[in-house]
Amino acid sequence: DSLVYQHVEVLAHATSSCAQSVDGRGALRGFEGVTIADASILSTIPNCTPAAPVTIEALRIARILGEEMS
Numbered sequence: 832d833s834l835v836y837q838h839v840e841v842l843a844h845a846t847s848s849c850a851q852s853v854d855g856r857g858a859l860r861g862f863e864g865v866t867i868a869d870a871s872i873l874s875t876i877p878n879c880t881p882a883a884p885v886t887i888e889a890l891r892i893a894r895i896l897g898e899e900m901s
Contacts, residue, residue: 846870846881857892868892 849871852860857872859865868889870881877884 846876847873850874856895857888866892866896 847870849859849867850873853867853872854860857866857868859867868885870885872888873881873884
């Protein structure tokens with residue numbers, strides 16, 4: 832157990848922390864080939880648990896990427 836505690840860090844980032852850094856398809860501005868589809872891209876902090884809005888955004892972005900790849 833002590834080995835794990837010595838080498839594992841809890842990291843988190845706030846909801847909406849990257850909202851201004853991505854475009855409508857989740858692409859990180861200024862970095863080609865990087866897509867973000869998590870709570871950090873939500874434009875506002877949801878007034879509910881973020882699971883549903885994150886799932887909706889992730890599915891929307893996955894659909895866009897799938898269409899671009901086909």
